Amino acid sequence: MNATQTITLTINGKVCEGRAGQTILEVATANDIYIPTLCWMKDRSPWGGCRMCIVEVAGSPKVVPACATPAVAGSQITTNSPRLHNLRRMTLELLFSERNHICPICPMNKGDCGLQHQAYLHGVDSIRFPYLYPALPMDVSGRYFGLDHNRCILCTRCVRTCDEIEGVHTLDIANRGERNLIVVDMHATFGTSETCTSCGACVAACPTGALFDKAQTYRGKLHTCTVVKTTCPECPVGCGLAVYTRENRIVEVFGDPESPLCAGHLCRKGRYETWAEPRRRITQPMLRHNGELKPVSWDEALAHIRRVRDATPVWESVLLASPRLTNEAGQAIHRVADKLDRVGVWLAPNEGALVEAPEPLADVRRQLTEADAFILLGVQPSRDHGLIASYVRRGVRQRQARLIILNCRRSDLDRYADIAVREVSLERAFWAQVAEVLRDVQRPVLLYGTEAMTPIGVAVLERLLAVFEQKASGEAPALIGLPIGTNSIGLVAAGLEAVEDVGSWLDAKPVRYLHLVLGDDHTLGERWFEEKYRALMLETLDLLVVQASYESPLTAHAHVVLPACTWAEKTGTVTNFEGRTLPLKPVIPVRGQARDDAAIVEAVYA
Amino acid sequence: MSTNGKIKVATMWLSGCSGCHMSFLDLDERLLELGKAIDLKASPIVDIKFDQIPEVDVGIVEGCVNNNEQEEHLRHLRDRCKILVALGDCAIMGNVPALRNQFPVDAVLQRGFVETESTQIGEIPMDPVMPRLLAKARPLKEIVKVDVSIPGCPPDADTIWYALTELLAGRMPKWDERNLKYD
Known part of the structure; x- marks a missing residue:
């Protein structure tokens, strides 16, 4: 049967068109006919368990679940009748009697609950069962x-x-x-x-x-x-x-x-x-006075920074930004770069090569949903890109896609892998095994991350591509690079220096003025102190300005703390791994005296 | 129907929070109109002992049946009314008082009378004149026949008004998504 073949059937006396292979529910929905559902859900396999979507098919004594019954050309279907209404109501009453559904104390009460909604539609005023x-x-x-x-x-x-x-x-x-x-x-x-x-x-x-x-x-x-x-x-x-x-x-x-x-x-x-973690928000500028951070006005905080900057030579002034900032904040930083010795964005180790002018990617969704093999090279999707990990799992479990994991840390994906190797050997036998796994693969996807940018990673990548070149059939792998920082690509494109090793970057020259633009980054504050000497380094600064949304060990060490907007308060754009520019829209009003990162940078270096 | 042509009504408060009766009083100025049509023969707000409840046309019950005394009161009212109305979720389905049904009665009493945070020296009342908790809190219809259910916790005044005016007009209330509310 042709999947796109049009079929005609009658639902509630109305002549409806559908495609062969569609369920009764799909045809009815496409023709604006409502059938109640509870267990049905878009993009999930039909279950047919709740029995709310039962319909009558002329000529059949039984009612059938519309979500799990294929529409048949020429059939006559009734979606609403006293019999169906009573059956559905009885089903609902059985559901209510089976568990402890106490609407008044349920958080889903008042219109968010599918069960309550269906009970209202079916006039359930009481339950006839014990x-x-x-x-x-x-x-x-x-x-x-x-x-x-x-x-x-x-x-x-x-x-x-x-x-x-x-x-x-x-x-x-x-x-x-x-x-x-x-x-x-x-x-x-x-x-x-x-x-x-x-x-x-x-x-x-x-x-x-x-x-x-x-x-x-x-x-x-x-x-x-x-x-x-x-x-x-x-x-x-x-x-x-x-x-x-x-x-x-x-x-x-x-x-x-x-x-x-x-x-x-x-x-x-x-x-x-994004929202469900307890974090302490910074809502006003603070200045260290007699060893303690005290709330001050924006004018006082900015005047203090200006005084210290006037006394500090430009060549000893440095700005380091979080990779979470927007493109607009990155451009604002780039505009004031001449007032500082260096402006950088803090990347993960080996991330630089991945984010410097990458090729824009097209068609990634199709590649991920159709891939019959995933090769992960030096990337941790389970940890860093959860959505991509779900695509990999779906591919392996639903389409029996092959999975090869090379140079990655241990993760839950290992259990689905045909080959999972942390340190790749260059021995012939190993690569023969890789070639064997990939032999019949037609549409491979190669996901690579920061660890693919190391010399070993590049060597492995070359070997992999050689395997594909020697293959008799199948497409060349779709190459998908996955950086770690949210907007590393956009910020490097805005002109910020890619800083992979903050310690040596800062040690390269003497620094007396350090401006850390963290924005709403909630991890950098801790990461800074992962190496002990960075804490010591803070002692040598004349001025440490930390611009952040949340309290962290870094803000606790700062001389000046400037309150920044969170993602939910910002307007701006970020550039994703495909090279698409995506908008951030303000969701809630700005809290307290917080300001947008770009505006703060402009005010500090005005 | 009483001699003055009014419908005779009795209301009863079992295991509930009295919210349904409060909601009934929320009829506000409509109470005056209702007063012209009904004769309130017994109610928690008119202080008549349950065994003095006379024969009535409509009995309205808030709350579920939690102990043997309430069961007796409910059966008494059922015997004396033509139409029994379950008012609110507790009367219809047990609702919050039925949360205890997951636990044995002993554990419920222990928790309530001895282990409560504010209790210093507690003991479970054992006096034989005290009502005895039933094994489970029960909706009215598991004890007696119920003719009309008015859902809600509490049903709001408009819902109560709709149901009562329908009954006064000699009709059964009809429930659908426009007037049903379980909270």
């Missing part, structure tokens, strides 16, 4: 989200999302009948799970309050929140975020379904590190 009131546990051991079995309807949307989207299959269903229970690994908890990546996609998929984000709980109904779409600030993939706010606070962050790469899915960093 309540079971089962004694069910809760799992709140996870860092970001909890699971309350009392509110679970076993629709398996979380299970299918975990399996098919994030690709880790942490969740599944244990036991039989009324003892069915969502389990994490083999009766582990979210806190102890070895496979859960804390991506939170299960929570986003849950139609009830069974899976809930701790930081979102009881902070207002989502459907009354303001939703702003912006770009994730956590890594160079640049997923689209849909940020839910209420009374100028972030209530929830989900993936933007229209974002081309992420299509609504996020990793832990985007979904939670």
Whole structure:
């Protein structure tokens, strides 16, 4: 049968067109006919478990689930009848009687709950079955989200999302009948799970309050929140975020379904590190006075910096920026570079070669979704680019793609790999093995990261390309470089010097004035002190200016602290690993006296 | 129907927070209109002992059945009313009082009377005249026949007004997404 063949069928007396292979639900939805659903979810395999989408097909005594029944040309379908209404209502009542669904104390109450919504649509004013009131546990051991079995309807949307989207299959269903229970690994908890990546996609998929984000709980109904779409600030993939706010606070962050790469899915960093971490915000300028940081006005802080700068020669003045800054902040820094000896952006080791004028990438989503082999070279997608890791897992688990991991640290991806080697040997036997794994591969994708830029990494890359050249068939691998810093590419393009080794960069010449532009970077503050001598170096400075959104050990050492906007307050752009320029949009008003990084840099060097 | 042509009504408060009765009082000026149509024969707000409740047309019950006394009161009212209305989520489904159903009665009493943070020297009341907790808090319809359910925690005044005016007009209230609310 031709997949694009058009078929015609009648739904509720209306003649509807669909494509062969579509389900009844898909045809009905495309023709603006509503069929209630609970367990169905876009881009997940149909489950047919909740029985809300049952429809009548003329000539058949049985009702069938529309989500899991192929549409047949010429069939006559009824989606609404007294019989269907009563069956659906009974199903809903059974769901309510089976667990402890106590709407008034549930965080999903007031319109966010699929179960409540369906019960309203079907006029459920009371339940005709005896309540079971089962004694069910809760799992709140996870860092970001909890699971309350009392509110679970076993629709398996979380299970299918975990399996098919994030690709880790942490969740599944244990036991039989009324003892069915969502389990994490083999009766582990979210806190102890070895496979859960804390991506939170299960929570986003849950139609009830069974899976809930701790930081979102009881902070207002989502459907009354303001939703702003912006770009994730956590890594160079640049997923689209849909940020839910209420009374100028972030209530929830989900993936933007229209974002081309992420299509609504996020990793832990985007979904939670953006907003659900407790961090101490800096909201006003501070100046060290008698050894203690004291709040001051912007004018006082800027005047103090000016006084010290006037007494400090330009050749002893240095600015170092976080790779999270926007392109606009980078350009502002570049404009004032003549007032400083050096301006740099702090990259990861070996990241420089990856971000200096890379070729723009096209068609990455297609490459990732169609690849039949992934080769990871010196890159840690599970740690640094969670979305890319989910593509790799999906490829291996759903399409049986080959996976070769070379020069990478240990990660959860190792278990899916055909070959996973931390230190690659150049022996013939090893490369014969690689060639064997890749023999029938047609559409390979080579993901490479910072460790591919070392001399060993380059040698391995050359060997790999040689393997592909000797292959009888198949395309050349799609090369996808993955930097670590969110906007390393954009900031280096703006003219900032790529600094991989901060210690030797600073030691190269005497420095008496150091301006650290951290922005909302929440890791650099700790990274600075990973090497002891950098702490000692701070003692030798005349002035350390730290421009940051959050308190860190670095701000504690600063002479002047300047409050910077977070990603949620900024306007600007970042450049992602494909070379696309992506917008950051203000989601909430600026807190306290914080200012945009570019504006602060302009004010300091005016 | 009483001699003055009014519908006779009794209300009862079992295991609930009285929020449903408060919501009933939220009818505000509509109470005057209601007063012309009904005769309130018994209610927690008119201080009549349960065994003095006379024959009525409509019995309205807030709260679920948590102990043997409440069960007796409810059966008493059921015997004396033509239409029994379950008012609010507790009466309909157990709701918050039914949270204890996951635990054995002994553990519930121990927690409530002995282990509460504010309790210094606590003991579980054992006096035989005290009502005895049932093994589980139960919705009304698991004890007696219920004719009308008004969901909500509490049902807001408009919802109560809708249901009562429908009953006064001799119709059963119809529920759909426009007037249903469980919170």
